[in-house]
Amino acid sequence: MTASEHDDPEGLAEVVQMIAQAKRIVVLTGAGISTDSGLPDFRGPNGLWTKNPEAEKASNINNYVNEPDVRSLNWKLRADGKLWANVAPNDGHRALLPLQASGQLHTLITQNVDELHQMSGIDADKVVEIHGTTRKAGCLSCDYLTTMDAVLERVRNGEDDPSCPDCGGIMKSATISFGQALVAEDLTRAQQAADEADLLIAIGSSLTVNPIASVVPRAVRGGANLIIVNAQETPFDMIANAVVRGSISEVLPKLIP
Numbered sequence: 001m002t003a004s005e006h007d008d009p010e011g012l013a014e015v016v017q018m019i020a021q022a023k024r025i026v027v028l029t030g031a032g033i034s035t036d037s038g039l040p041d042f043r044g045p046n047g048l049w050t051k052n053p054e055a056e057k058a059s060n061i062n063n064y065v066n067e068p069d070v071r072s073l074n075w076k077l078r079a080d081g082k083l084w085a086n087v088a089p090n091d092g093h094r095a096l097l098p099l100q101a102s103g104q105l106h107t108l109i110t111q112n113v114d115e116l117h118q119m120s121g122i123d124a125d126k127v128v129e130i131h132g133t134t135r136k137a138g139c140l141s142c143d144y145l146t147t148m149d150a151v152l153e154r155v156r157n158g159e160d161d162p163s164c165p166d167c168g169g170i171m172k173s174a175t176i177s178f179g180q181a182l183v184a185e186d187l188t189r190a191q192q193a194a195d196e197a198d199l200l201i202a203i204g205s206s207l208t209v210n211p212i213a214s215v216v217p218r219a220v221r222g223g224a225n226l227i228i229v230n231a232q233e234t235p236f237d238m239i240a241n242a243v244v245r246g247s248i249s250e251v252l253p254k255l256i257p
């Protein structure tokens with residue numbers, strides 16, 4: 001099959017068939033699958049960082065570690081519900097559930113830190129959170145890890161910059177910030193999944209953030225088919241069996257009936 005673009009749902013039959021026939025599907029998701037859940041926009045005209053440039057500093061590990069004001073602003077925004085309000089899974093997340101029910105889902109690698117896949121019903125054991133999760137918080141100096149809610153409770157009770165109860169270290173959401181290395185075992189797991197896949201479906205990711213984007217050509221080299229579902233072009237459209245544009249929450253349920 002040659003790479004083809006599908007703008008109309010009527011042309012999706014061959015993509016539906018490719019998914020139906022796959023036995024070990026690895027799904028890689030990015031921000032695009034969570035857009036319809038109303039996650040805050042960071043860099044748009046009304047984006048959180050556009051309106052509040054100081055808040056962006058928290059996304060860089062050096063600023064976060066060295067500037068207490070950056071940390072306290074970040075905790076305050078979280079405690080006020082301005083970073084992650086009450087977001088819920090959307091039809092795009094739910095569209096993947098049949099792949100789990102049928103036993104076809106090998107691994108779900110996500111660049112998202114929102115846990116919406118798990119909240120939609122995907123087994124946590126199937127998910128590799130390559131950039132961590134914002135629903136947990138940990139100490140930068142020791143292994144202490146707790147729920148984000150537990151830390152935000154401390155913030156609401158008056159602590160500007162809650163420290164680790166075990167060692168006094170700096171606490172941070174359990175996400176990979178700019179300047180921080182990925183968790184090696186997560187990357188290894190993602191790469192092994194790509195090697196074992198017979199189909200990789202990349203959904204809502206620009207596929208430009210390395211090293212995780214490299215699992216896409218890796219899977220293809222290993223013999224997997226590749227389907228890309230994304231609103232914009234990606235660097236790997238050329239090697240995909242099929243590229244599907246359009247709203248993810250609308251198109252995914254049609255691909256996985």
Ligand SMILES: [Zn+2]
Nearest residue numbers: 139142164167
């Ligand atoms: Zn600690």
